[in-house]
Amino acid sequence: MNRRPPPSRPAPPPAPVRTDGLVRLNKLLAERGLCSRREADAWIEQGWVKVDGAPAVIGQPVRADAAIDIDPRARQQQGSQVTVILHKPVGYVSGQPEDGHEAAVTLVQARNRWRDDGSPRRFDPAQLRGLAPAGRLDIDSTGILVLTQDGRVARQLIGEDSGIQKEYLVRVQWAPNGPQGVGVVAQDVQSVLPRDRLALLRHGLSLDGQRLKPAEVTWQNPEQLRFVLTEGKKRQIRRMCEAVGLHVVGLKRVRIGRVVLGQLPVGQWRYLGPDERF
Known part of the structure; x- marks a missing residue:
């Protein structure tokens, strides 16, 4: 009499990958002050980041002391990003347009650039791409508003650990x-x-x-x-x-921080100077 073979047991699930003591690569890059998390992911997608000599992948967990190499093209792209200081008037919102009120970024046009701006940069409409406020100033308030393409600046001003005055x-x-x-x-x-x-x-x-x-x-x-x-x-x-x-x-x-409104007229803007730091 033939005996049936015992039913096969299902294969055990794969052991979970341990990430003790590891941190996501984009977070580590941001913590090192190299870029924002979003910018880090963009660099990784472009193939501009290596970890311990190997190409990085999105979401990769790494050691806090990992050796990270950044392609010079990422630095060049970052160097072209602009940060703008705007004297926001009353009646403009800091972020997206709402309730019929315009966003402050609409004032960043060549005709509104402060004539006493000492920056050698030339205005280019491409600089408006991704230009976003780093902090809020409500619709009924006026004064200095920072708009930037640079994730490092945004993190410094509005990051969880920001202590900027x-x-x-x-x-x-x-x-x-x-x-x-x-x-x-x-x-x-x-x-x-x-x-x-x-x-x-x-x-x-x-x-x-x-x-x-x-x-x-x-x-x-x-x-x-x-x-x-x-x-x-x-x-x-x-x-x-x-x-x-x-x-x-x-x-x-x-x-x-250390950047003052000064004599910048209402409704006008200037570039953050190369030697200015928040």
């Missing part, structure tokens, strides 16, 4: 019952704002359930405050002021 001049009114309520004070606001409210602006407020980082807040004159922040939540200064009984009637960003 942003400085603002903020004209305020004392309006503890709201801007339309009774008791609004528009002159010599400094004399009526309680000291404990000013202390709260400096540290102690929360927005969206998160405690805000300490801020430098001082009086510039009796109706204007100077804020220096290292974070940028949506309409942060306006909401901070509202929380302590102040109403913002004018807000202007005058500095990002």
Whole structure:
């Protein structure tokens, strides 16, 4: 009598590839300050990146100390990228057009270039490709807005670990019952704002359930405050002021890191200088 052979057991699944202590290649390139993650993936697709002598692939896990070689063509492409400093007017949005309002990037045209721009670069419409804001400035605010094609600049200004200072001049009114309520004070606001409210602006407020980082807040004159922040939540200064009984009637960003707005006219732009650093 023939016996049936025992049923074959299914092959065991392949052992998972261990990635202990490894990091994705695009993240490592960004952490080394070589490019943004998106730019890294583009370089890898072009075949411009090698890891320990071998061509890289998208999503590749690598050691933190891996030897990475970048093709000179990637550096050349990166060197052609531009960063623009724009004096954004009120009424323009920082990002995509919305509610009938134009995007600030539409102002980056040859006719709006500041005549005192010292950069030797010549404007080329191709420079608008991928030119995106590195940070926000709300529609009712004016001042310095950075637009860049360079992922390194974007990461420096808006990356998770960014600690770049942003400085603002903020004209305020004392309006503890709201801007339309009774008791609004528009002159010599400094004399009526309680000291404990000013202390709260400096540290102690929360927005969206998160405690805000300490801020430098001082009086510039009796109706204007100077804020220096290292974070940028949506309409942060306006909401901070509202929380302590102040109403913002004018807000202007005058500095990002070491780059200042200076004499750049409203609605005009210039290139980030070759020796300027945020």
